[in-house]
Amino acid sequence: xKLGLHxxxxxATSTMLVAALAVSACTSTTTPPGAxxxxxxxxxxxxxxxxxxxxxxxxxxxxxxxxNAFVESLFINxxxxxxxxxxxxxxxxxxxxxQSWTVAPDGLSWTFKLRSGVKWSDGKPFTADDVxxxxxxxxxxxDLGAQNRASYAAVKSVxxxxxxxxxxxxxxxxxxxxxxxxxxxxxxxxxxxxxxxLTTTTFNKGIPVSTGPFKVEKYTSGQSxxxxxxxxxxxxxxxxxxxxxxxxxxxxxxxxxALSGDLQIMILDNKAAVDRMKSAAGLVVVARxxxxxxxxxxxxxxxxxxxxRVRQAFVHAIDRQAIIKSVELGYGSIANSPIxxxxxxxxxxxxxxxxxxxxxxxxxxxxxxxxxxxANGVLQKDGKPFQFTMDVGQRGVLEPxxxxxxxxxxxxxxxxxxxxxxxxxxxxxxxxxxxxxATVNWWTYPSDPDVFPYYHSSAAGKGFNIxxxxxxxxxxxxxxxxxxxxxxxxxxxxxxxxxxxxxxLPYLFLWYPQEIDVLSSSLKGVPELGLRDAMHYIxxxxxxxx
Amino acid sequence: xxAPAVARFLFxxxxxxxxxxxxxxxxxxxxxxxxxxxPASVMRxxxxxxxxxxxxxxxxxxxxxxxxxxxxxxxxxxxxxxTSLLTDEPVTQRxxxxxxxxxxxxxxxxxxxxxxxxxxxxIQALRRGSPLDHVLSFLSAVGLAVPVFWLGIVLIxxxxxxxxxxxxxxxxxxxxxxxxxxxxxLVLPAVVLASTVLxxxxxxxxxxxxxxxxxxxxxxxxxxxxxxxxxxxxxxxRNALVPVVSxxxxxxPRLLGxxxxxxxxxxxxGLGRLALEAAQGRDYPLITGLTVVAAAIAVGTxxxxxxxxxxxxxxxxxx
Numbered sequence: 001x002k003l004g005l006h007x008x009x010x011x012a013t014s015t016m017l018v019a020a021l022a023v024s025a026c027t028s029t030t031t032p033p034g035a036x037x038x039x040x041x042x043x044x045x046x047x048x049x050x051x052x053x054x055x056x057x058x059x060x061x062x063x064x065x066x067x068n069a070f071v072e073s074l075f076i077n078x079x080x081x082x083x084x085x086x087x088x089x090x091x092x093x094x095x096x097x098x099q100s101w102t103v104a105p106d107g108l109s110w111t112f113k114l115r116s117g118v119k120w121s122d123g124k125p126f127t128a129d130d131v132x133x134x135x136x137x138x139x140x141x142x143d144l145g146a147q148n149r150a151s152y153a154a155v156k157s158v159x160x161x162x163x164x165x166x167x168x169x170x171x172x173x174x175x176x177x178x179x180x181x182x183x184x185x186x187x188x189x190x191x192x193x194x195x196x197x198l199t200t201t202t203f204n205k206g207i208p209v210s211t212g213p214f215k216v217e218k219y220t221s222g223q224s225x226x227x228x229x230x231x232x233x234x235x236x237x238x239x240x241x242x243x244x245x246x247x248x249x250x251x252x253x254x255x256x257x258a259l260s261g262d263l264q265i266m267i268l269d270n271k272a273a274v275d276r277m278k279s280a281a282g283l284v285v286v287a288r289x290x291x292x293x294x295x296x297x298x299x300x301x302x303x304x305x306x307x308x309r310v311r312q313a314f315v316h317a318i319d320r321q322a323i324i325k326s327v328e329l330g331y332g333s334i335a336n337s338p339i340x341x342x343x344x345x346x347x348x349x350x351x352x353x354x355x356x357x358x359x360x361x362x363x364x365x366x367x368x369x370x371x372x373x374x375a376n377g378v379l380q381k382d383g384k385p386f387q388f389t390m391d392v393g394q395r396g397v398l399e400p401x402x403x404x405x406x407x408x409x410x411x412x413x414x415x416x417x418x419x420x421x422x423x424x425x426x427x428x429x430x431x432x433x434x435x436x437x438a439t440v441n442w443w444t445y446p447s448d449p450d451v452f453p454y455y456h457s458s459a460a461g462k463g464f465n466i467x468x469x470x471x472x473x474x475x476x477x478x479x480x481x482x483x484x485x486x487x488x489x490x491x492x493x494x495x496x497x498x499x500x501x502x503x504x505l506p507y508l509f510l511w512y513p514q515e516i517d518v519l520s521s522s523l524k525g526v527p528e529l530g531l532r533d534a535m536h537y538i539x540x541x542x543x544x545x546x
Numbered sequence: 547x548x549a550p551a552v553a554r555f556l557f558x559x560x561x562x563x564x565x566x567x568x569x570x571x572x573x574x575x576x577x578x579x580x581x582x583x584x585p586a587s588v589m590r591x592x593x594x595x596x597x598x599x600x601x602x603x604x605x606x607x608x609x610x611x612x613x614x615x616x617x618x619x620x621x622x623x624x625x626x627x628x629t630s631l632l633t634d635e636p637v638t639q640r641x642x643x644x645x646x647x648x649x650x651x652x653x654x655x656x657x658x659x660x661x662x663x664x665x666x667x668x669i670q671a672l673r674r675g676s677p678l679d680h681v682l683s684f685l686s687a688v689g690l691a692v693p694v695f696w697l698g699i700v701l702i703x704x705x706x707x708x709x710x711x712x713x714x715x716x717x718x719x720x721x722x723x724x725x726x727x728x729x730x731x732l733v734l735p736a737v738v739l740a741s742t743v744l745x746x747x748x749x750x751x752x753x754x755x756x757x758x759x760x761x762x763x764x765x766x767x768x769x770x771x772x773x774x775x776x777x778x779x780x781x782x783x784r785n786a787l788v789p790v791v792s793x794x795x796x797x798x799p800r801l802l803g804x805x806x807x808x809x810x811x812x813x814x815x816g817l818g819r820l821a822l823e824a825a826q827g828r829d830y831p832l833i834t835g836l837t838v839v840a841a842a843i844a845v846g847t848x849x850x851x852x853x854x855x856x857x858x859x860x861x862x863x864x865x
Binding site (some may be wrong): 059067068077205220223246249256259261423426464 | 577581582583584594595596597600601603604632633634640643644647699702703706707710714715716717718721725738810811813815816820821822823824826827828
């Protein structure tokens, strides 16, 4: 009840704010969506000093493996904890606590050479024992329920070879290991957490011991977490004096705070405010790539949806460009496979135009599948109308998107009833119990084309394969992708995978969104990555003197 | 009133209040457990069934709900409200961190409403039917109709974004924490929260004062030559306050309800925002703990009002 009210209030607030902002907007720049308006490097080099304030939606949990480390925790955890690898500025895995790695010829073990001389923020030395502890005693312990544990299903164990070398032994080939280790896989200190790795409150909600360029100075529940430079950091001293993560739950208040100059960088969730942000003095708006795509899942236990012609017809019937234009204000592109344009090395742009908006073609395909119009215009087969319920989770843009899809499908004679649900209930019904017919949602995944967990038959019904799609040919491609060791052979496999998934449509691919970041014009050195990825480079950020 | 009578009265009221609180906690605990979803399903979308099961076990949610409630009540009797399912912190600690902020916000809003509402209502009663009365009545009606979140956003746009005179969110500044700084941060949310009860106080005061103005003792006082100021302060105000004070007690729960929205808009780290987080995350022990605190505040306020009632109106006696 409270949630429903909250959602209604936030939505109403959003509408009101947008209206108010529209009135207050005097001018609007004409920067096209996707064009980078990143602040150009200042003529002078980086200078030290200053505080950068970043909003987060709720209190964070300062432990990347905690099951409670929700999205708001990612920002801070990426600034203070380091993994063996981190996302490079090209999104490929780059060295972090590991300075190099090698894969055994059989592909079943990876050896990581760790950086030497690294210390924890409390001055204790960082060693291979910490890496083995993080994986063997946390990630691989099923009863702890560690966040992202599923990404390491192929890891058998981690062995300390010597104080600066660890070996990951695998149960099967796993080419994406280095990429996965770059995402929310921070190494935790064994000497602090060995007794209680995931629920130590003084660590998770206090001052954790970490290895990053910044360390936590103060955690004030419900208000803020402030970071200061870590004097034990192995790399160059960061430029900023302080980074403050301020808890601002309401996206509209975040907008107001950015406009009043209280925030230096933020993700703009409320895209309706983008023009106002562009016209504000001292702010810069940039579009960033995201490894994310929206999809429509049709439950494969429903015989109507096992016919590929029906799935293809639906993609033709949905005006995805109109969705991108109205819901994302143009910040996105049509998706036809799970590999996003952000993964430039793998993305196949030729598929973008595969399913143009074509209701006539959709009708033709549905007719071929045996669906013909009844007296009321609704498609029928064996005397039954083509009608089903689509569950709608109350989050982000899902509600308007579902309404648009409902209208588009109605135009080709398919009746969709929308069942809007509070998010927690939705997850329980559609994801945990799989009691649904159709639903729209999105996937965000590490910057690697390995999408095995979302498409493999073994994940149908209980894992992340939400539609429950099972296809031996697709399974084979997914395994090939994990087994291919060099870039060229991986490219070849994932190109095939993109073409195949675009043909058989395990999920109906909708669009690849972009992230809109708002930055203070004096903030420099932020790489052109999504903000959460850019947090890995916070040591390079600096504030130009005004 | 005699001391034993007061003691008996207080004991009865406190015992009744305790019963109300226990009942509220039971109702909340069982209802919130009936709600679809659960703390383990609010976890990220991409959590496996195996991880969910591990979490359910770790949180103790595999036990029957009655057993969990009995455990909760047993703990609560000892002052232990359990552990937050989402943060692993003691519930008492989470509430303790936020309670002062809500008390400060609600207290400021309450004082503001009383300080403004009573004089405005009184003025309206004394100028009944005048243009001023009509304007103030209209503003009261508008005040009742305007949604809290809308008013909050509008005030932020005016005072924070356009005029840059007041902060838009939080309790203190990023690097500052002085009394002045806190007061500055309090202004907008307190005004917004006050708007939820101010019109009601004005209306109560207006009607109560109008009623009193028609009483014979007012005419008697006037005919005895008592000046208008003394008539108002000694007779009208004192007698009109009796029903208003009893209404003030009933406004406290409304103030707490308004705090949920106000705290969300202004990122005010109080109980209201904590309640939203708890509800979203199905944090059963935290939700129940918050209910107990809210019920205790409501019960305590009612008791205070009853005591104040006997002080303001000498005719009211403890039975």
